[in-house]
Amino acid sequence: MSHLIIAPILLPILTAIIIMLPPVHYVPNRRRLVSIIATAIQLIISCFLLWETQQNGLTFYALGDWQPPFGIILVADTLSVVMVCLTTFLALAAICYGAAGEDVRGSFFHPLFHFQIMGINGAFLTGDLFNLFVFFEVLLIASYGLLIHAGGKNKTKAAVHYVVLNLTGSAVFLFSLAILYGALGTLNIADMALKVSTLPPEDVLLVKAGGLLLLIVFSLKAAILPLQFWLPDTYAAASPPVAALFAVMTKIGVYALLRVYTTIFGESAGPLAGLGMNWLWPFGLATIVLGAIGVMGSLDFRKVVANLVIVSVGTLVCLVAMQNTAATAAVLYYTVHSTLVTGALFLLADMIANQRGKAGDRLVSGRRVAQPVLLGSLFFAAAVTVAGLPPLSGFIGKLMILQAAVTPLQQALLWSVVLVSSLMVLIGLSRAGSILFWRVTGSESGGDKALPLQVFAVSLLLLASPMLVVFAGPLTELSVAAAVQLEDVSQTISTILLESSVSGGAQ
Amino acid sequence: METLLACCIGFLTACGVFLMLRGRTFPVAMGLTMLSYAVNLFLFSSGRLNLQGAAVLGMSENYADPLPQALVLTAIVIGFAMTAFLVILAIRARSDLGNDHVDGKLPDSDGRRKENGA
Numbered sequence: 001m002s003h004l005i006i007a008p009i010l011l012p013i014l015t016a017i018i019i020m021l022p023p024v025h026y027v028p029n030r031r032r033l034v035s036i037i038a039t040a041i042q043l044i045i046s047c048f049l050l051w052e053t054q055q056n057g058l059t060f061y062a063l064g065d066w067q068p069p070f071g072i073i074l075v076a077d078t079l080s081v082v083m084v085c086l087t088t089f090l091a092l093a094a095i096c097y098g099a100a101g102e103d104v105r106g107s108f109f110h111p112l113f114h115f116q117i118m119g120i121n122g123a124f125l126t127g128d129l130f131n132l133f134v135f136f137e138v139l140l141i142a143s144y145g146l147l148i149h150a151g152g153k154n155k156t157k158a159a160v161h162y163v164v165l166n167l168t169g170s171a172v173f174l175f176s177l178a179i180l181y182g183a184l185g186t187l188n189i190a191d192m193a194l195k196v197s198t199l200p201p202e203d204v205l206l207v208k209a210g211g212l213l214l215l216i217v218f219s220l221k222a223a224i225l226p227l228q229f230w231l232p233d234t235y236a237a238a239s240p241p242v243a244a245l246f247a248v249m250t251k252i253g254v255y256a257l258l259r260v261y262t263t264i265f266g267e268s269a270g271p272l273a274g275l276g277m278n279w280l281w282p283f284g285l286a287t288i289v290l291g292a293i294g295v296m297g298s299l300d301f302r303k304v305v306a307n308l309v310i311v312s313v314g315t316l317v318c319l320v321a322m323q324n325t326a327a328t329a330a331v332l333y334y335t336v337h338s339t340l341v342t343g344a345l346f347l348l349a350d351m352i353a354n355q356r357g358k359a360g361d362r363l364v365s366g367r368r369v370a371q372p373v374l375l376g377s378l379f380f381a382a383a384v385t386v387a388g389l390p391p392l393s394g395f396i397g398k399l400m401i402l403q404a405a406v407t408p409l410q411q412a413l414l415w416s417v418v419l420v421s422s423l424m425v426l427i428g429l430s431r432a433g434s435i436l437f438w439r440v441t442g443s444e445s446g447g448d449k450a451l452p453l454q455v456f457a458v459s460l461l462l463l464a465s466p467m468l469v470v471f472a473g474p475l476t477e478l479s480v481a482a483a484v485q486l487e488d489v490s491q492t493i494s495t496i497l498l499e500s501s502v503s504g505g506a507q
Numbered sequence: 508m509e510t511l512l513a514c515c516i517g518f519l520t521a522c523g524v525f526l527m528l529r530g531r532t533f534p535v536a537m538g539l540t541m542l543s544y545a546v547n548l549f550l551f552s553s554g555r556l557n558l559q560g561a562a563v564l565g566m567s568e569n570y571a572d573p574l575p576q577a578l579v580l581t582a583i584v585i586g587f588a589m590t591a592f593l594v595i596l597a598i599r600a601r602s603d604l605g606n607d608h609v610d611g612k613l614p615d616s617d618g619r620r621k622e623n624g625a
Contacts (some may be wrong), residue, residue, distance in 0.1 A: 141588070152603075156599055159600075160597065164535055164539065
């Protein structure tokens with residue numbers, strides 16, 4: 001049993017504690033240095049974990065050596081480890097951006113950031129539903145703190161809504177966990193998959209109720225249509241590096257949907273197979289449309305980006321609802337692409353807003369930006385990526401999405417919605433770009449030039465996009481392998497439950 | 508016993524949901540507290556209800572499921588911390604926004620909203 005699996009959870013919490021120690025805490029530059037170096041180490045370790053997962057297939061780590069199904073386990077398969085790598089990479093860029101000055105505008109920026117990374121990594125790696133709840137709460141409480149970082153009226157107002165909504169979500173989550181535990185007698189995801197396949201008929205309705213409640217919770221986290229109204233205000237109010245990290249938060253909801261509804265309510269679940277997917281599909285499509293309308297109608301640039309997050313979530317949810325291997329592979333590729341580019345756009349929005357004087361990021365004519373060529377080309381690259389135009393990664397992502405639709409009905413609906421929404425996103429971004437860069441009053445520019453660290457952070461995220469294109473071959477193979485591994489539920493069950501009963505003797 | 512507990516949880520949930528739909532932060536915080544009480548009771552009962560059962564082996568003729576007890580402990584701690592945070596946030600919002608309405612705006616007497624309720 002490799003101890004490496006727990007490193008993505010332990011390292012952030014240790015980093016957070018080190019940053020809070022007096023010798024580091026009182027010197028801003030030391031805080032930054034420790035924070036950036038620790039995140040870089042985490043990135044290296046996550047990549048090594050990914051390599052190891054490729055070699056050994058699915059592995060699990062029993063916390064305290066309590067064997068499943070009794071103890072809590074962490075599961076490392078390709079899907080979860082790729083998500084961990086993605087989070088760490090995004091966090092590295094966001095922390096670099098924050099280290100350029102945003103972090104000293106409030107207290108405890110770096111420790112909270114690392115606690116949130118710990119929560120996110122934990123949510124990806126855990127193999128136990130109650131543990132998933134606990135990690136959700138860890139990442140939420142850190143995100144509450146980060147959301148009101150630097151303070152201000154808008155942030156407080158957004159935070160009240162965000163906290164109340166998420167507390168309600170947690171209550172519903174616990175209700176569904178209690179129902180599922182009462183009916184199945186376990187909360188280990190692999191064991192639940194096993195129990196669901198041999199469920200007595202009188203318990204089917206109970207498990208169905210629990211499963212659908214869980215769908216509501218994950219939809220709230222992912223921000224799918226009736227539960228997405230909190231997202232634009234919250235993300236637009238958050239300070240830029242925080243908003244960039246939040247770009248991965250909605251993807252946790254999508255990941256949880258994928259994990260639970262493929263493993264537990266997958267093909268082997270008998271009468272419960274494909275539970276809730278016929279609900280997810282139309283709502284996913286509607287989310288894309290609503291997000292695209294939001295992109296065209298938003299009055300400031302941060303809200304445009306927040307609506308782009310909603311479009312990407314809608315697309316991912318449609319893919320999850322299709323439940324085939326190609327769709328799951330597309331989910332992985334598109335998640336990586338969309339998270340990185342929306343993260344970059346949140347950072348870019350702040351750089352543009354800083355240079356436009358009073359106009360900020362509102363889409364009205366304002367002062368000329370101080371570095372039109374630099375910011376303009378970054379904006380152009382990000383817009384091309386996010387709208388899904390060739391030659392950058394959005395195009396390959398869109399291609400994989402369109403190919404994933406198999407039945408004529410799916411093709412007709414998905415193709416028309418995705419393509420029309422891409423056009424709307426393109427129009428919205430062209431409008432935003434031309435107002436921000438071209439509709440200027442006066443000749444002098446407002447605000448200071450962007451700091452090198454800020455430019456580095458944004459370029460780091462944007463450079464990932466050509467990399468995703470150059471290595472598209474191996475990466476799609478990786479996505480397909482992850483999808484096959486996720487869908488092979490019987491293999492997961494036998495690895496986790498049978499191996500442990502041999503080695504641990506617990507039965 | 509089952510009926511009584513079910514009614515109790517149902518009543519708490521109903522009160523919680525009603526209070527959460529109110530317009531000011533104090534009733535909303537109270538509503539969330541009620542809802543978390545209901546959740547804790549519900550979670551506790553997921554290990555089945557029985558009397559005089561011990562959670563430790565060898566202490567009693569009949570056993571209670573220890574896992575829901577552990578789960579409910581975790582849920583209580585988390586719920587308590589979150590509610591405490593919400594209360595602090597609500598006080599902060601009261602001073603930042605000038606009123607205790609969840610939207611930061613007070614509704615007019617004729618139902619329209621106006622800025623800061625001055």
